[in-house]
Amino acid sequence: xxxxxxxxxKVIAFVxxxxxxxxxxxxxxxxxxxxxxxxxxxxxxxxxxxxxxQAVTGILLMFYYVPSADHAYASTQYIIHEVDYGWFLLSYxxxxxxxxxxxxxxxxxxxxxxxxxxKPREMIWxxxxxxxxxxxxxxxxGYLLPWDQRxxxxxxxxxxxxxxxxxxxxxxxxxxxxxxxxxxxxxxxxFVIHVxxxxxxxxxxxxxxxxxxxxxxxxGPFRGTPDELKAKTDYFFPRQIWKDMVAMGTVxxxxxxxxxxxxxxxLEEATPDPGEYHPEPEWYFLFLxxxxxxxxxxxxxxxxxxxxAIPGVxxxxxxxxxxxxxxxxxxxxxxxxxxxxxxxxxATILIFTVSAIINxxxxx
Amino acid sequence: MTDQPTQMSPVKLGLAVxxxxxxxxxxxxxxxxxxxxxxxxxxxxxxxxAFLLLLSIPIDIWAVGLSGRTVFLDRLGVEPPASLGxxxxxxxxxxxxxxxxxxxxxxxxxxxxxQAVVAKILDLELLKAIPIAERISIELTAWGSVSAVVLLxxxxxxxxxxxxxxxxxxxxxxxxxxxxEARVHQWDLMRVPADQPLMLTVFTATGVALVxxxxxxxxxxxxxxxxxxxxxxxxxxxxxxxxxxxxxxERVLTQAEASVQALEAKAKKSKGxxxxxxxxxxxxxxxx
Numbered sequence: 001x002x003x004x005x006x007x008x009x010k011v012i013a014f015v016x017x018x019x020x021x022x023x024x025x026x027x028x029x030x031x032x033x034x035x036x037x038x039x040x041x042x043x044x045x046x047x048x049x050x051x052x053x054q055a056v057t058g059i060l061l062m063f064y065y066v067p068s069a070d071h072a073y074a075s076t077q078y079i080i081h082e083v084d085y086g087w088f089l090l091s092y093x094x095x096x097x098x099x100x101x102x103x104x105x106x107x108x109x110x111x112x113x114x115x116x117x118x119k120p121r122e123m124i125w126x127x128x129x130x131x132x133x134x135x136x137x138x139x140x141x142g143y144l145l146p147w148d149q150r151x152x153x154x155x156x157x158x159x160x161x162x163x164x165x166x167x168x169x170x171x172x173x174x175x176x177x178x179x180x181x182x183x184x185x186x187x188x189x190x191f192v193i194h195v196x197x198x199x200x201x202x203x204x205x206x207x208x209x210x211x212x213x214x215x216x217x218x219x220g221p222f223r224g225t226p227d228e229l230k231a232k233t234d235y236f237f238p239r240q241i242w243k244d245m246v247a248m249g250t251v252x253x254x255x256x257x258x259x260x261x262x263x264x265x266x267l268e269e270a271t272p273d274p275g276e277y278h279p280e281p282e283w284y285f286l287f288l289x290x291x292x293x294x295x296x297x298x299x300x301x302x303x304x305x306x307x308x309a310i311p312g313v314x315x316x317x318x319x320x321x322x323x324x325x326x327x328x329x330x331x332x333x334x335x336x337x338x339x340x341x342x343x344x345x346x347a348t349i350l351i352f353t354v355s356a357i358i359n360x361x362x363x364x
Numbered sequence: 365m366t367d368q369p370t371q372m373s374p375v376k377l378g379l380a381v382x383x384x385x386x387x388x389x390x391x392x393x394x395x396x397x398x399x400x401x402x403x404x405x406x407x408x409x410x411x412x413x414a415f416l417l418l419l420s421i422p423i424d425i426w427a428v429g430l431s432g433r434t435v436f437l438d439r440l441g442v443e444p445p446a447s448l449g450x451x452x453x454x455x456x457x458x459x460x461x462x463x464x465x466x467x468x469x470x471x472x473x474x475x476x477x478x479q480a481v482v483a484k485i486l487d488l489e490l491l492k493a494i495p496i497a498e499r500i501s502i503e504l505t506a507w508g509s510v511s512a513v514v515l516l517x518x519x520x521x522x523x524x525x526x527x528x529x530x531x532x533x534x535x536x537x538x539x540x541x542x543x544x545e546a547r548v549h550q551w552d553l554m555r556v557p558a559d560q561p562l563m564l565t566v567f568t569a570t571g572v573a574l575v576x577x578x579x580x581x582x583x584x585x586x587x588x589x590x591x592x593x594x595x596x597x598x599x600x601x602x603x604x605x606x607x608x609x610x611x612x613x614e615r616v617l618t619q620a621e622a623s624v625q626a627l628e629a630k631a632k633k634s635k636g637x638x639x640x641x642x643x644x645x646x647x648x649x650x651x652x
Binding site for chain 1 (some may be wrong): 390394402496498508563564568578589595607
């Protein structure tokens, strides 16, 4: 006769009987990974980790932050200078948002290069694109909250770009600003979108994204014979989890290091007069900002073309990608158009981002 | 399924060992750099840098050995020789010291030279009308492309030389006797130990310990105060030590008691004198 179960085992058995804990655990951990675990598959898990950390640091910051035009700047300064470890939490939250954007780009690139958007994974790709938009929205709305000159003018530039969208642009710009110039209404709306609407949307869509992923299963590597893939096929636990954990630890340490090296330092409090400050958006919108400085994008129509039409067409193309590219070939080295297209897009983003940084010298 | 050491190109072989080795060592180095930062030491300034470089040596030997053994077993089908990590590390370090320095010098010269040439071309009268934003992007694309091509060539050269070092080790190794599945299992177990829940527990515990260390070292208030932010100059209350306070009170009371007694004695004395007044004083008239 076996030994009697202890209290913990009894509790687990009680919960298991009612919610099927062991079945859930087996389903979560015993997912087969064709071709075995890979470092290329870490990006999704790392994104989830960054989001959880952003939520934790964001909630801690909300204990002290006051979302009013009169107190937002002072309360942010208070967080930096008076609250214990407040400077670190704010800097972590700031760098975490950049890490999230980089990870989204890395994740999308991996899915694109691996051809993992193809049938039967079209829905995962579409939901992923919506999540990309939400991450960008987080960056845009969060940037205003410290209420310094950088925040105020980045938002002004962003809302002006949004205003150029046909039909809905004017409404969107007026709704976000809540007045002629950014003020209390703008801050309140951005705050609500940042801490209520976007997190709820992200949680819902991320859940759907993971559900669809588990339904279709991992795509696996694009190279290798069936025998090789079979020999290396493994379960999600423990090797992929190990890789995910190492990646999360590395990303955490990198964000912490950046918070130490370059902590958040506010500019002057926001005023409708830019003074010496040259308005510019966050670094991940810099390439678009620099693109709009080119002569071909001058004038009302040019600005519409550069700010709305080209990015809009690009996003529409990305959404239509699984339906345009119907070939079952996944090997990126046998898809020259896709490979060249990816290199061109990445090089354009890099060149125009660096150009925008060089451009600052000429403005100063 | 496996490549012969002599058939695989040295560039491919060098990349197959160096790339995973870099990423294997990287997380540990980042954690060390972070702890240095929390302690107020910059990892790229003298004491911090020396400490990090010194600690990187065993990490790199381990990482190169791990990825080298994997490539030998999985890709080349040969038994990895003993001390493969150490051999590849010191040979790689010597290569980096010589070829790496030369490559850095050449790349710097290329950047400076191409920037100067591009600037001269764009200063031509014909091209002076180009607006500033366009000029910046054209300049960057032109010198960036030249520098990127040279950097790529130099990197390939470095990988070729490192691949040759790996190839030399592989050529002297004996063929692996186990079937492919067994070798996959063997190199996989080199990366993840057999007792996986224990490994995950140790990893989590190490993570928690490192986070606690980080919080212990981290400054409580910002090391970068804002120039216009005036911090509250709060006067902190002195620390109360109960025993000292009691002794002090006792001393004060004793002193007070002594003073009272002295005053009482003085009062008594003066009362006695008042009972027998001085005749001279009594005769002296009081001033109004």
